[in-house]
Amino acid sequence: MALPGALRDLMLALGAAVAAVGSLLFIAWKIYFRGTGTGTDWGGWWEQELRELRDRAPPGDALDWRQVLVLGLDGAGKSSVLHYICSQTARDHIAPTYGFNSAQLSVEGLEMDLLEVGGSQNLRAYWPHYLSQAHVLVFVVDSVDRSRLLTARQELHTLLAAEPQLPLVVLANKQDKSDALSTAELREELALHMLSKQRELFLLPTSATWASLSTATSVLHVKNLLVTLLSQP
Ligand SMILES: Nc1nc2c(ncn2[C@@H]2O[C@H](COP(=O)(O)OP(=O)(O)OP(=O)(O)O)[C@@H](O)[C@H]2O)c(=O)[nH]1
Numbered sequence: 001m002a003l004p005g006a007l008r009d010l011m012l013a014l015g016a017a018v019a020a021v022g023s024l025l026f027i028a029w030k031i032y033f034r035g036t037g038t039g040t041d042w043g044g045w046w047e048q049e050l051r052e053l054r055d056r057a058p059p060g061d062a063l064d065w066r067q068v069l070v071l072g073l074d075g076a077g078k079s080s081v082l083h084y085i086c087s088q089t090a091r092d093h094i095a096p097t098y099g100f101n102s103a104q105l106s107v108e109g110l111e112m113d114l115l116e117v118g119g120s121q122n123l124r125a126y127w128p129h130y131l132s133q134a135h136v137l138v139f140v141v142d143s144v145d146r147s148r149l150l151t152a153r154q155e156l157h158t159l160l161a162a163e164p165q166l167p168l169v170v171l172a173n174k175q176d177k178s179d180a181l182s183t184a185e186l187r188e189e190l191a192l193h194m195l196s197k198q199r200e201l202f203l204l205p206t207s208a209t210w211a212s213l214s215t216a217t218s219v220l221h222v223k224n225l226l227v228t229l230l231s232q233p
């Protein structure tokens with residue numbers, strides 16, 4: 001039986017009011033819990049997952065398991081590099097990483113866990129937590145982003161100071177862009193000559209795009225380098 005017009009309007013208005021109050025309560029709840037976080041108390045949902053990931057035991061035979069930590073400022077191309085190393089399928093859009101991004105690779109009996117922690121400023125505070133588990137650090141730099149090279153350099157040197165032995169692979173990414181700095185220029189800008197001669201250091205020009213997969217700057221060279229590096233006894 002159809003409801004009389006006035007009653008139906010009242011029901012609709014009541015439904016809308018309940019939905020609006022629900023939304024407001026949800027927003028208030030989110031703001032409250034965000035407000036209680038100190039930035040290092042692992043309070044958010046992804047922080048909890050990050051902590052579990054950090055504390056996770058190596059899968060299978062720990063001897064063959066290697067972790068590659070992928071860091072760099074937001075927008076440098078970390079997720080893109082990971083995507084093309086692991087999948088080699090065309091991808092139009094890659095969203096910023098609001099937490100972490102993890103991928104597994106199994107090559108020639110070597111189990112590699114590639115872990116990206118997002119590069120936005122609030123996430124950089126978590127970077128150092130992952131250094132001690134890592135077997136190699138891949139630091140991705142946007143070769144076009146001149147205005148933030150100093151920040152990238154400072155972040156990189158802060159990380160390295162904590163881990164003097166950790167092998168380092170710096171990717172001079174976005175080499176497909178016409179105004180990209182060369183690897184020689186980036187070596188200077190990032191003060192890589194200041195690093196200890198004891199550290200294993202590689203600086204590779206890369207383009208993390210579908211079109212570049214078969215070029216000299218393909219990220220597949222990074223994959224080969226990682227396999228070689230991590231296969232060392
Ligand atoms: N032209 C070009 N664009 C790239 C390259 N690498 C990444 N991009 C683009 O740059 C943007 C940022 O790439 P992401 O891979 O999301 O960067 P990210 O370092 O993971 O950034 P966060 O997750 O925010 O820390 C995306 O639009 C990518 O498509 C590259 O080598 N060349």
Ligand SMILES: [Mg+2]
Binds near residue numbers: 079
């Ligand atoms: Mg990312």
